[in-house]
Amino acid sequence: xxxxxxxxxxxxxxxxxxxxxxxxxxxxxxxxxxxxxxxxxxxxxxxxxxxxxxxxxxxxxxxxxxxxxxxxxxxxxxxxxxxxxxxxxxxxxxxxxxxxxxxxxxxxxxxxxxxxxxxxxxxxxxxxxxxxxxxxxxxxxxxxxxxxxxxxxxxxxxxxxxxxxxxxxxxxxxxxxxxxxxxxxxxxxxxxxxxxxxxxxxxxxxxxxxxxxxxxxxxxxxxxxxxxxxxxxxxxxxxxxxxxxxxxxxxxxxxxxxxxxxxxxxxxxxxxxxxxxxxxxxxxxxxxxxxxxxxxxx
Numbered sequence: 001x002x003x004x005x006x007x008x009x010x011x012x013x014x015x016x017x018x019x020x021x022x023x024x025x026x027x028x029x030x031x032x033x034x035x036x037x038x039x040x041x042x043x044x045x046x047x048x049x050x051x052x053x054x055x056x057x058x059x060x061x062x063x064x065x066x067x068x069x070x071x072x073x074x075x076x077x078x079x080x081x082x083x084x085x086x087x088x089x090x091x092x093x094x095x096x097x098x099x100x101x102x103x104x105x106x107x108x109x110x111x112x113x114x115x116x117x118x119x120x121x122x123x124x125x126x127x128x129x130x131x132x133x134x135x136x137x138x139x140x141x142x143x144x145x146x147x148x149x150x151x152x153x154x155x156x157x158x159x160x161x162x163x164x165x166x167x168x169x170x171x172x173x174x175x176x177x178x179x180x181x182x183x184x185x186x187x188x189x190x191x192x193x194x195x196x197x198x199x200x201x202x203x204x205x206x207x208x209x210x211x212x213x214x215x216x217x218x219x220x221x222x223x224x225x226x227x228x229x230x231x232x233x234x235x236x237x238x239x240x241x242x243x244x245x246x247x248x249x250x251x252x253x254x255x256x257x258x259x260x261x262x263x264x265x266x267x268x269x270x271x272x273x274x275x276x277x278x279x280x281x282x283x284x285x286x287x288x289x290x291x292x293x294x295x296x297x298x
Contacts, residue, residue, distance in 0.1 A: 002040070003040045003041065003042050003080060004039060004040065004041045004042070005042050005044075006041050006042060006043055006044060006045075007042070007044030007045075008023070008044060008045070008100070009022075009023060009024065009025070009026050009045055009098050009099075009100055010023055012026075012028075012041075012043075012045075012098060013026065013028070015039075015041075016028070016030075016034055016035070016036070017034065017035065018034075021148045021149070022148055022152075023100075024099065024100040024102055024103035025098065025099045025100070025103050025144070025148070025160055025164075026097075026098045026099075026148070027095065027096070027097060027098075027141055027144055027145040027148060028095070028096045028098065029094075029095050029096075030091075030092055030093060030094045030095070030096070031091060031093050032090075032091035032093075034091075036083075036091060036092060038082075038083065038084045039082070039083055040080065040081070040082040040083075041080070041081055041082075041083070042078075042079075042080045043075050043076070043077060043078070043079050043080070043081065044077050044078075044100070045077055045098055045099060045100040045101065046074070046075070046076055046077065046098070046099050046100075046101070046113075046119060047074065047075045047096055047097065047098045047099075048072060048073075048074040048075075048096065048097045048167075048168075048171070049072065049073055049074070049094045049095070049096040049097075050071075050072055050094060050095050050096075050129070050134060050137055050138060050141070051070070051071045051072070051073070051092065051093070051094045052070070052093040052094060052095070070128065070129045070130070070131065070134050071126040071127060071128050071129065072126060072127040072129060072137070072171065072174075073126045073127075074118055074119050074121070074171075075119065076119040076120055077101055095138065095141055097141055097144065097164070097167070099164060101113075103157075103160075103161075104161070107157075107158075107161050109161055109164065109165050112165075116168050116171070116172065117226040117227075117229070117230055118171060118172070118175055118226070118227075118230075120224060120225070120226040121224050121226055121227045122223070122224040122227065125223065125224060125227040127171060127174055127175055127178060128178060129174065133170075133174050136170055137167060137170060137171070140163050140164075140166060140167040140170070141167070143163050144160055144163050144164065147159050147160050147163070148160070175230070176234065179230070179231060179234045179235075180234075186231055186234070186235050187235070189221055189223070189228075189231060190231075190232065190235050190236065192220075192221055193217055193221065193232065193240075193243075194247075196217050196220050196221075197212065197217065197243075197244060197247045198247070200212050200216075201247065201248065201251045201269070201270070202251075204269050205271075206268070206269050206270045206271030206272075207268050207269055207271070209271065210271040210273075211248075211270065211271035211272065212244050212248070212271065213244075214228065214229060214240040214241055214244065217240070217244075218240075225240075228240060229241075245281075245285065248270055248281075249282070249285045249286065251269075251270065252266055252270065252278075252282055252290070253286075253293065255269065256290055256293055256294050256297070257297065263275055263278070263279065263290045263291065266278065266290070267279075278290070
């Protein structure tokens with residue numbers, strides 16, 4: 001399927017026949033009056049969609065997701081998304097917020113936008129809303145839409161930015177609620193994460209595959225790196241990277257109990273190409289070099 005380059009909001013609007021009221025921000029409404037063909041699109045801006053009905057399937061990366069009622073999906077600049085109409089399904093109904101990175105320039109939100117990690121979640125990690133939550137997000141979209149109908153003045157940008165930021169903060173709150181309400185699934189994911197780390201370290205995978213990464217384990221659990229990282233943080237209080245490093249240190253400490261293993265061999269088992277890098281890592285985490293730690297044990 002040919003990829004449509006929607007690097008600007010004007011190009012996106014032109015594809016679907018929407019009016020462009022502002023070149024850097026917009027609110028769009030999808031219903032049965034809008035032609036919505038199956039398509040693949042490369043985004044050059046941030047977008048967040050509240051889906052009101054089923055009717056399409058989204059492909060993001062290698063993951064396919066049936067887009068349910070009352071859900072939110074979001075995309076960041078540089079992402080490519082395929083949307084497939086369901087055969088004999090109803091016309092998808094959704095409202096979307098679009099804003100270009102240039103719209104955030106010289107605003108506090110430009111510095112904070114990367115904190116909203118859900119823009120990099122895969123579509124199978126969509127936010128599922130209660131009716132009350134959907135109405136809250138819809139209210140802020142309506143406020144932005146009304147502001148876009150108003151003639152542009154010196155207050156326009158700050159009012160739109162403030163509404164976008166509040167809306168994104170609500171999404172963060174609702175995602176945290178989703179983590180909590182899916183506690184059993186989250187515990188299963190964390191348990192699988194622990195098992196995979198242990199298998200990686202105990203099996204000596206580091207010697208062939210290098211230092212274990214967050215992406216490696218997220219892929220194994222079929223989650224995006226950002227969603228996985230936020231889940232681990234919610235469940236353990238540590239970032240996924242911190243959790244991996246803690247496991248690596250525990251493995252290193254246990255290995256140092258074995259006098260037959262040299263520091264160089266332990267470094268290789270963990271995936272370090274140079275033992276000096278392992279020594280610096282170990283000292284940073286424990287306050288001692290591997291040699292000093294061994295001397296303390298003796």
